[in-house]
Each structure stands twice: as structure tokens, then as C-alpha cells.
Amino acid sequence: MKTPLFLYLTVLVIATCGLIYELVVGATASYLLGSSVTQFSLVIGLYLFAMGIGAWLSGHIENKLAQRFVEAELAVALVGGLCAPLLFWCFGQGWNVRLWLVVLVLVIGTLVGLEVPLLIRLLKERVELKQAVARVLSFDYIGALFAALLFPMLFLPSLGLLGTSIAFGLLNAAVAFWSTFLLELPTALAWRLRALAVGLSVGLGALLVYGDALEHFLESRLYAEPVLHSESTPYQRIVVTGSARQFSLFLDGRLQFNSRDEYRYHEALVHPAIAHTPRPVRALVLGGGDGLAVRELLRYPHLESILLVDLDARMTQLAQHFGPLSHLNQRALLHPKVHILNADAMQFLAESPPLDVDVAIVDFPDPNNFALGKLYSSAFYRLLKKHLAPQGVASIQSTSPLTARKSFWCIEATLRDAGLNTLPFRAQLPSFGEWGFILASALPLQKQHPLPSGLRYLNEEVWTALLSFPEDMKALPSPVNRLNRQTLVHLYSQES
Numbered sequence: 001m002k003t004p005l006f007l008y009l010t011v012l013v014i015a016t017c018g019l020i021y022e023l024v025v026g027a028t029a030s031y032l033l034g035s036s037v038t039q040f041s042l043v044i045g046l047y048l049f050a051m052g053i054g055a056w057l058s059g060h061i062e063n064k065l066a067q068r069f070v071e072a073e074l075a076v077a078l079v080g081g082l083c084a085p086l087l088f089w090c091f092g093q094g095w096n097v098r099l100w101l102v103v104l105v106l107v108i109g110t111l112v113g114l115e116v117p118l119l120i121r122l123l124k125e126r127v128e129l130k131q132a133v134a135r136v137l138s139f140d141y142i143g144a145l146f147a148a149l150l151f152p153m154l155f156l157p158s159l160g161l162l163g164t165s166i167a168f169g170l171l172n173a174a175v176a177f178w179s180t181f182l183l184e185l186p187t188a189l190a191w192r193l194r195a196l197a198v199g200l201s202v203g204l205g206a207l208l209v210y211g212d213a214l215e216h217f218l219e220s221r222l223y224a225e226p227v228l229h230s231e232s233t234p235y236q237r238i239v240v241t242g243s244a245r246q247f248s249l250f251l252d253g254r255l256q257f258n259s260r261d262e263y264r265y266h267e268a269l270v271h272p273a274i275a276h277t278p279r280p281v282r283a284l285v286l287g288g289g290d291g292l293a294v295r296e297l298l299r300y301p302h303l304e305s306i307l308l309v310d311l312d313a314r315m316t317q318l319a320q321h322f323g324p325l326s327h328l329n330q331r332a333l334l335h336p337k338v339h340i341l342n343a344d345a346m347q348f349l350a351e352s353p354p355l356d357v358d359v360a361i362v363d364f365p366d367p368n369n370f371a372l373g374k375l376y377s378s379a380f381y382r383l384l385k386k387h388l389a390p391q392g393v394a395s396i397q398s399t400s401p402l403t404a405r406k407s408f409w410c411i412e413a414t415l416r417d418a419g420l421n422t423l424p425f426r427a428q429l430p431s432f433g434e435w436g437f438i439l440a441s442a443l444p445l446q447k448q449h450p451l452p453s454g455l456r457y458l459n460e461e462v463w464t465a466l467l468s469f470p471e472d473m474k475a476l477p478s479p480v481n482r483l484n485r486q487t488l489v490h491l492y493s494q495e496s
Helices: 004-033 036-058 065-081 083-093 097-123 129-182 187-209 211-220 262-275 292-297 313-321 323-328 345-351 370-376 378-387 405-417 460-466 487-495
Strands: 227-232 237-242 247-251 254-258 282-287 305-309 338-341 357-363 388-397 421-429 433-441
Touching: 004 036, 004 065, 004 083, 004 097, 004 129, 036 097, 065 083, 065 097, 065 129, 065 187, 083 097, 083 129, 083 211, 097 129, 129 187, 129 211, 129 227, 187 211, 211 227, 237 313, 247 323, 254 262, 262 292, 262 357, 262 388, 262 421, 262 433, 282 292, 292 305, 292 357, 313 323, 345 370, 345 378, 357 378, 370 378, 370 487, 378 388, 378 405, 405 421, 405 433, 405 487, 421 460
Parallel strands: 282 305, 282 357, 305 338, 357 388
Antiparallel strands: 227 237, 237 247, 247 254, 388 433, 421 433
């Protein structure tokens, strides 16, 4: 056996690969199935359990340790490298994704759990057992740290889920190949294993080279319309489907708008808030990186400034420069009145001096995870209240009062808990059905002037109707969504 240093580096690589597969499967499951907390909890628990199975199985391998280690590397390269493409394929075929998720995690975890004990047993032939265990576990943990840091910051944005999965399968295949030189193997067996590693590398390499085409093919099976644009950012998966004339925006697999009826949503989100504000001069938009809420605000010439705060720079760049979207928002984000800040909205509100804005448009995705749930918490709304002018009004998208009735009224109760007066209303959107909004202000809400003319959906008669809730959407006694106890996320996951 060659120097142990290279085997320690092997541990570093396989630990990085193992955690990357765990993160890839968790992110893919969140994208396809929603509820990221549930998916990651399931993946982490299953993965650790499977590693325990692998470690137990390693104790039953009595001989041919080097051969079994290389074979395990080849197996994890194949299964781990193809885990994301397989999950996308299963979803597109209408198969039980959750079942395949469990199978893949159990297989990968078992193989990864098998590797480290085998390496320790191989190393103890050259170094003391306590030294082998200490160093192997040290490199194992360092590899896990590398994976945790680099996955969201480097691999996911640059390679996407499919590319990351395949690239690390290639890396495992490379480990298998170089291990045939590090470990003592019969010559004929070593060459056979090298041939398998090379063949697997060629196959995975071809998939990586044609990764964009593969991703486009698999993703196209998830949507009813052709995919116009897709990319992974550090924060989300952005997909635009349809055509230049009529298209839909999806974030993490969830529909955000359809261009044929988005005007109904954005008119309801923006214009009632303006109508309840005496004379707005300064506007703040939180979320809404597509620029469509800003487009509606720009109808008002007396608005002097509009600050858009959206976490994802790629989303606001698309809204500025992606042809169909910039045409739909009428190039709103390039208007000289508009200032864009790419930042976490809650952190921005917490760190900024009072902005004294007259109108705030809060347009976040639905609270399907804790990262979004904090933006619907009483702590967030208290921060928002601090930045409103004395007569300022906020408008909050608040999910559907029909299909997510408990969630809607939980948001309303949370706003009241933050010391805000509320005015809930709803709108009918063909793409979504009934949708809910809430106006909020430190002062009692009173309509100051009529809605502007020339809107495609809203008028005074329609507005009066939107304030009425049928029996199946009326208010329910609701808990408050607090930052340290995000009841809303659990309610929404039960209703969605």
C-alpha cells in the first residue's frame, strides 16, 4: 500500500461527495415536492440511518477489503451521479418521487457508510488504529465542511442540480480509479476496475457535457409548456415557460404568475394601497423582483422614488434584460425613479434607519418554508411598521383565503399583533383561483381617493365586491406567526 497521505485525501473527497449528494437530493426533493424543511429533514435522517447500515455491513466483510472499497466507490459514483436526473425523470413520468427519493438516499448513504470503515481497516495495516481513526474522521469532517460551504455558493449556481450531481459522480469515479494504484490489488483485477472507472467516467462526462440539453429535456417534462429560460441561483430555481407572447414564471417549481392574467394580481396588490394613502411620494417594494408591482406604481407621477428590495440579483437582472419579462413589466426596473437593492428584506429593515415610506408593497412567495415564514412573522411586521410614514399603508400578498384559509387569517392576525390595523380583501385570478391580500396601517384604514381609471381589472364596483368574503372564506380564530414559533409554515404545509 502506498503512503497513507493519499488515502487521507481520498477520505476528504469521498466525504465531500457524500454530503453533496445529500444536499442535491434534499434540494431536488424541495424543488419537486415543496416543503423544504420536511424534505431536508427526511433526507438527513435517512442518510444518517443508511450510513449506520453501511458501517454495520462493513463489519461483515472479512477479506478483499481493497476490492470492496473500489467497488463501493464505483457504485456510489453511478447512483450519486445520477440521483438528481433520476428524480427529475421520475417526476416527469408521474412515478412516486418520494419512494424513489427514499431508495436513492438509502443506497447512497449505505455505500458512503461502507467506505470509511473499510478505509480505516486498510490504513491500520500501516499506522496505529487510534491514529488512523483520528485522521480519517478529521478529514471526513473537513470534507463535509467543504461541501456545505461550496454547494450553495459555487456548485449550485454554476452547475445546477443535475450538473452538480453528475460532476461529483465523476469525482467518485476518479477516486475509484486512483484507488486502484494506491491499494494492493491483483493486477488483472486492478485493470478491470480501472476499465470500469474509465467507462463510468466517459458516460458521466458525456452527460455533463450535454448537461444543458439533458436539463432542458428533463425540466420540459415537468411543465405543460416549453421552457424558455431556466437557471439555478444561490437562492432558488428560476424557470420561465411558454412563449414570448404568453409565459409563466416558476420559482422552485411553484407558479408565480401567468402573463395572461398577472395584471389582476398586481392591480389588486398595488392600487388599493395607493387609494388608501393621502398622497404617496415614497414607495417601498419588498420582493417582487419581476418588476410587475413596480410597473403599477409607475402609473402615479407624484411618486418620487421607488425602492425595490429583492434577495436574488439574478431575478432583478432577468426582469431588466430578459425580453418577454422586461416587455411585460414595461422596462419598469430601468426607470430612473426606481432603485434596486439585492438584500434580505428582514435584515434590510432591521439595519436601516426609518425610511418613512408612504406605501409598502410586500410581495413574497407563499410561506412554504421557514426562510419565507420569517417574512410573515410579527417581528417582520413590527420592523415594517417602523418604516411606514404616520399615514403609510402596506399591502401584503397573503395566499388564498379559500385553499389556504387558516394561513390567510393567520397572516391577518399576525399583522394585528404587530400593532397594525388591517383590511383584508380578495381577488379572482384564473391561474390561481381566489387570492388574498391585506392592507395594513398604523392608523385606521380609510379610502382617500378613487382608484385610477384605465385599469384592466379593478374599478370601484369591483373593489366593493372584493371586500366581501363568502362563508367558506370568512375569518377564523387564528394564531400569531412568531419568529421563534412559525405556526404559519406548518399551517400552510397542511393546506397546500
